[in-house]
Amino acid sequence: MDFSSKLLENAVHEMSQLPGIGKRTALRLVLHLLKQPNGQTMRLASALEDLRNSVKFCSRCHNISDVEVCEICSNPKRDDQVVCVVEDIRDVMAIENTGQYNGLYHVLGGKISPMEGVGPQELTISSLVKKAKEGDIKELIFALSSTMEGDTTNFYIYKQLEGLDIKTSTIARGISIGDELEYADEVTLGRSILNRIPFENSLKTN
């Protein structure tokens, strides 16, 4: 792609680093931003800057939060002995939307994926295991998507908890959340949490 301006080329290059955005789409977006009133584009730029500079993660569940301990973790009405293990904030939002879950979350920040160079130490697994060993957890619900990476991650955590008196369960198979949220409506997702099955049973079906 030949650009008449280095400034334009640079902006397009940065935009095209986003997932799913090719060079053509990046150019379209950049030209769109250029047509917007100046204030609009500046608000976008400063929102991103603020997010990047000031974002915090809850010290208990690792979800994105503006405060040290997030609203979910600090809510005394929630059952703090039940913890739902999810990949990222999208899963938390999807499950919260069902209105069917009253426990807490643990946000892993991804899934174990040797192909993408993501090992257990890149995720927040050790902090989850620590919480479990301290006896703070009665039940752990695995709610990762049922992909190979999701299964590997579930199993890795499950093995780490061996010998601890913790009930482990998993949401019904075939329900994917997060990325595939549009395929799982709130009712289905809510039902799959209520009708969760013991984790051991999910292993037998593999």
Ligand SMILES: [Zn+2]
């Ligand atoms: Zn939290």
